[in-house]
Amino acid sequence: MAQYQQIGSILLADCGTAMTKVVLLDRVGEQYRFIAWGEAPTTTEAPWADVAAGIRHAAEKITAITGWSLFDGSGNLISPELAGRQGVDAFAATVSASPPLQVVVGGLVEDLSVAAAERAATGTYSLVKAILSGENRGVLKEEDLVHVIHKAAPDAVCIAGGVEGGAEMPVLELVRTAALACALVEPSSRPFLLYAGNSRLRQRVVKIAEKRAELRVADNVHPTLTEDNLLGAQTELDTLYLNKMQTLPGIDVVSSWSPTPLTPTARAFGRLVEYLWHLGDPSKGVLGVDVGAANTTAAAVFDGQLSLTVRSGLGVAFGGEHLLQKRGAECITRWLPEPMSGDEAYELLINKEMRPTSIPQVKRELWLEQALAREAIRATLETARPGWKPGAAQLYPHLLPLCDTIVVSGGVLAHAPHPGQAALIVLDGLQPTGVTTLVLDKHGLAPLLGSAAAIKPLAAVEALDSGGFVNLATVVTPVGGQARRGDTILKLHMTYDDGSAFSVEVRYGDLEVLPLLPGQRATLELRPLRRFDVGLGRPGKGGKREVNGGLAGLIIDARGRPLRFPRNPERRQAQIQQWRWDVGG
Amino acid sequence: MYYPFETQVTPLTTIRRQRILPAPGEVLVRADQRVEPTHTVAQAELPGDFRILPLARLLGVSLSQVKRCLRVSIKDTVQKGQIVAKRIGHSIESPITGVVTATGSGRMLIEAQPALFELHAYIPGIVSNVLKDYGVIIETVGALVQGIWGAGSESFGVLKRLVESPDEPLQDRAIDPSCHGAILIGGSSLDDATLKAAQELQVRGIVTGGLPPKLIPQAEQLPFPIVVTEGIGSVPMSTPIFRLLTTNDGREASISGKLQPRWDVVRPEVIIPLPDDTSVPAQVQPGSPLTVGARVRAVRAPYMGRAGTIKALPTNARLIDTGARVHGAEVDIGQDEPVFIPLANLEILR
Numbered sequence: 049m050a051q052y053q054q055i056g057s058i059l060l061a062d063c064g065t066a067m068t069k070v071v072l073l074d075r076v077g078e079q080y081r082f083i084a085w086g087e088a089p090t091t092t093e094a095p096w097a098d099v100a101a102g103i104r105h106a107a108e109k110i111t112a113i114t115g116w117s118l119f120d121g122s123g124n125l126i127s128p129e130l131a132g133r134q135g136v137d138a139f140a141a142t143v144s145a146s147p148p149l150q151v152v153v154g155g156l157v158e159d160l161s162v163a164a165a166e167r168a169a170t171g172t173y174s175l176v177k178a179i180l181s182g183e184n185r186g187v188l189k190e191e192d193l194v195h196v197i198h199k200a201a202p203d204a205v206c207i208a209g210g211v212e213g214g215a216e217m218p219v220l221e222l223v224r225t226a227a228l229a230c231a232l233v234e235p236s237s238r239p240f241l242l243y244a245g246n247s248r249l250r251q252r253v254v255k256i257a258e259k260r261a262e263l264r265v266a267d268n269v270h271p272t273l274t275e276d277n278l279l280g281a282q283t284e285l286d287t288l289y290l291n292k293m294q295t296l297p298g299i300d301v302v303s304s305w306s307p308t309p310l311t312p313t314a315r316a317f318g319r320l321v322e323y324l325w326h327l328g329d330p331s332k333g334v335l336g337v338d339v340g341a342a343n344t345t346a347a348a349v350f351d352g353q354l355s356l357t358v359r360s361g362l363g364v365a366f367g368g369e370h371l372l373q374k375r376g377a378e379c380i381t382r383w384l385p386e387p388m389s390g391d392e393a394y395e396l397l398i399n400k401e402m403r404p405t406s407i408p409q410v411k412r413e414l415w416l417e418q419a420l421a422r423e424a425i426r427a428t429l430e431t432a433r434p435g436w437k438p439g440a441a442q443l444y445p446h447l448l449p450l451c452d453t454i455v456v457s458g459g460v461l462a463h464a465p466h467p468g469q470a471a472l473i474v475l476d477g478l479q480p481t482g483v484t485t486l487v488l489d490k491h492g493l494a495p496l497l498g499s500a501a502a503i504k505p506l507a508a509v510e511a512l513d514s515g516g517f518v519n520l521a522t523v524v525t526p527v528g529g530q531a532r533r534g535d536t537i538l539k540l541h542m543t544y545d546d547g548s549a550f551s552v553e554v555r556y557g558d559l560e561v562l563p564l565l566p567g568q569r570a571t572l573e574l575r576p577l578r579r580f581d582v583g584l585g586r587p588g589k590g591g592k593r594e595v596n597g598g599l600a601g602l603i604i605d606a607r608g609r610p611l612r613f614p615r616n617p618e619r620r621q622a623q624i625q626q627w628r629w630d631v632g633g
Numbered sequence: 634m635y636y637p638f639e640t641q642v643t644p645l646t647t648i649r650r651q652r653i654l655p656a657p658g659e660v661l662v663r664a665d666q667r668v669e670p671t672h673t674v675a676q677a678e679l680p681g682d683f684r685i686l687p688l689a690r691l692l693g694v695s696l697s698q699v700k701r702c703l704r705v706s707i708k709d710t711v712q713k714g715q716i717v718a719k720r721i722g723h724s725i726e727s728p729i730t731g732v733v734t735a736t737g738s739g740r741m742l743i744e745a746q747p748a749l750f751e752l753h754a755y756i757p758g759i760v761s762n763v764l765k766d767y768g769v770i771i772e773t774v775g776a777l778v779q780g781i782w783g784a785g786s787e788s789f790g791v792l793k794r795l796v797e798s799p800d801e802p803l804q805d806r807a808i809d810p811s812c813h814g815a816i817l818i819g820g821s822s823l824d825d826a827t828l829k830a831a832q833e834l835q836v837r838g839i840v841t842g843g844l845p846p847k848l849i850p851q852a853e854q855l856p857f858p859i860v861v862t863e864g865i866g867s868v869p870m871s872t873p874i875f876r877l878l879t880t881n882d883g884r885e886a887s888i889s890g891k892l893q894p895r896w897d898v899v900r901p902e903v904i905i906p907l908p909d910d911t912s913v914p915a916q917v918q919p920g921s922p923l924t925v926g927a928r929v930r931a932v933r934a935p936y937m938g939r940a941g942t943i944k945a946l947p948t949n950a951r952l953i954d955t956g957a958r959v960h961g962a963e964v965d966i967g968q969d970e971p972v973f974i975p976l977a978n979l980e981i982l983r
Contacts, residue, residue: 089636094898190687232683403781409934409953409975410935414955
């Protein structure tokens with residue numbers, strides 16, 4: 049790291065599926081500061097077909113704001129920095145614009161080894177195209193399974209199965225089928241075979257795969273009946289994704305600007321969330337959610353352990369139409385404050401896929417996009433939560449564990465017309481419990497700072513406090529008790545720093561927003577009733593908490609967990625509208 | 634500076650199309666050769682079907698006993714119904730004609746003969762490059778219209794206008810026997826009956842502004858390509874596209890409904906070849922930033938599909954109906970006053 053000691057200015061870029069963001073950091077006095085950011089559509093397609101062009105376009109905005117020129121007349125990054133604000137000392141980039149890894153996963157039991165292999169695959173940008181399980185071997189012939197793999201045309205076939213010292217023959221049969229399927233593919237497009245099952249079988253697996261498939265071996269993803277060990281398989285799949293990233297047009301130029309390897313955006317995002325956990329209450333978790341155009345990422349850290357889940361192919365531009373087909377239009381339209389037919393929703397979602405960088409210009413389309421964001425978050429959590437180990441932070445089995453901080457990122461949240469709308473999307477999608485601070489990543493800095501940490505960890509740490517992240521809201525969510533709508537379930541006394549104070553009684557079913565601006569601090573005295581739990585030790589236990597203000601204020605979410613909607617569509621729409629008004633959106 | 638996406642709606646340009654085989658094969662034409670749309674320019678043998686015979690299980694023998702039951706060897710060609718393994722009382726026949734490519738672990742793998750894939754030129758023109766073993770690049774001069782959504786593959790036919798204005802839906806009663814072999818130019822939308830009539834009269838393709846979402850599955854099964862120029866739903870075809878297509882009414886055109894919305898994007902298109910001696914005017918540099926005077930099209934409601942000219946690019950962000958403050962442009966779309974459209978919702982028509 050010696051060569052990085054003298055680094056002053058740093059340009060960071062994130063090449064997303066729809067948008068490319070760049071951020072300029074520099075030393076101001078003794079500290080790194082966030083200087084400016086720019087955003088432009090990603091340019092992987094014609095007429096540019098060069099991912100570097102999008103970085104230059106976004107950087108032009110920084111130049112326009114600051115007068116700092118970053119590229120020379122030939123489009124090359126000026127580095128190191130020259131006198132007169134020209135160029136930067138270092139550059140790093142994260143990428144999620146490349147196509148996801150197409151994976152077929154296989155294992156013996158769907159709920160155990162297959163599920164573990166799927167979780168390993170969701171640790172990077174991948175799409176699970178098909179599942180082979182020992183259970184469906186009984187139903188499908190080997191030939192059918194080979195056809196399944198062929199039809200999926202995967203980049204990798206990941207075979208798990210057998211706890212350590214456990215089953216052997218069925219695992220080897222599965223490997224044999226997968227190896228045969230690989231061998232039948234033309235060598236130039238032959239998938240990798242990743243074995244992450246019973247480690248005792250490795251030598252036999254090597255022999256089976258010989259001359260049939262390029263084999264990679266990782267630790268058993270499901271070594272015991274109750275335990276996952278995903279790291280090895282995730283690292284292998286991440287490496288394959290990085291290889292696939294190299295197919296993006298212009299990526300070689302971007303790589304040549306950076307002294308460190310390019311990082312998948314989700315991985316860098318996870319790195320930053322991991323860092324934030326070290327700053328907070330260690331008994332709780334920290335959760336990061338990034339809702340992108342084509343992917344939604346959840347990074348959860350409990351007891352210092354990061355669990356990263358990427359729901360590839362589901363974001364606010366891509367995947368909505370597929371979700372609607374799979375789960376029905378109602379799953380999205382139920383979040384709208386006025387009626388919308390399934391056909392209309394389908395039409396709008398397809399058109400958005402065709403123009404992923406476009407933005408809603410009328411309210412109806414905004415609501416639909418925000419509804420999709422809620423469902424993208426919920427679907428990602430469904431995939432992610434079985435892999436979490438929240439320990440004591442898990443108050444109630446089916447609810448979100450206690451999170452000290454929830455960092456939210458993504459254009460649909462950062463560019464929401466009102467901060468209350470962004471807060472409500474997060475509350476509806478995640479349904480947090482207890483007392484949580486929602487932090488909004490206004491400029492998509494989170495993955496960028498995660499990548500900066502690889503060059504200059506201090507820059508990432510110091511830039512965190514310099515304006516890119518803002519408190520969106522502090523949220524208090526009483527859970528676990530029994531009440532009827534309208535019953536008082538929480539008494540709250542709030543004392544501001546200037547000594548002024550007021551009290552509120554919160555009724556079950558309400559969504560209350562209390563004024564607490566960014567930069568303001570207050571002491572909350574919470575007294576839950578009816579055995580409701582605000583995460584202060586046990587049901588009914590109250591106490592004091594210092595809280596910070598946010599763009600959307602202090603939100604008391606007493607709607608109950610899980611959220612329930614009126615069945616009658618008119619009443620449900622009125623309820624959704626009321627919640628919007630409650631948060632000022 | 635803002636760099637919007639671009640859609641080509643060009644009356645006259647040089648068009649190059651790369652024609653690539655799905656697997657290495659043989660190129661059948663040479664550089665500078667003139668080709669027609671149906672000309673086979675390259676061909677390749679693609680892997681065929683396969684069958685895995687679980688011989689040990691079918692014969693009821695152990696894995697080690699399978700070898701002595703085999704009646705064919707690796708690389709042998711076998712006919713459908715030919716006995717490939719036998720023991721007393723049991724014989725196993727090949728389910729397909731093919732080649733035995735592997736045996737072992739009590740199984741036999743038989744691969745069918747490869748299928749011949751023929752790659753057509755798709756557009757008339759000159760072979761400008763030969764990509765050895767993989768394909769060619771064909772160059773022509775003509776008009777080009779890119780669509781936003783499409784289905785089906787490629788075709789060639791005569792353009793035939795069936796609506797009076799771009800906001801008129803294409804109706805089944807407009808389709809008569811004269812449409813046989815033609816590429817139909819529609820307006821804002823069409824319906825189920827229109828698609829059925831078009832299929833019955835064996836049209837070569839349809840170009841429409843919008844397509845109802847309900848018809849997508851049907852459109853994906855049509856034997857001819859369909860090109861949607863504006864979007865899903867009922868959307869009038871934008872004026873420059875309608876004008877370009879209808880001024881070429883009666884000319885031959887190539888049409889492709891192929892669509893890949895992400896990664897190596899492929900957009901549906903209509904190419905209208907023009908005589909070789911037509912001189913191509915200087916083109917605006919592709920990928921240029923948005924400037925005053927640029928010809929643009931709105932891609933979201935409330936102006937979706939409306940084309941116009943940029944009148945001003947205000948420096949400050951403005952409030953739009955959603956409550957968001959966004960940077961945008963004032964666009965003359967033929968109303969009394971220019972309208973404000975977010976930059977993100979504009980694309981350049983080139």
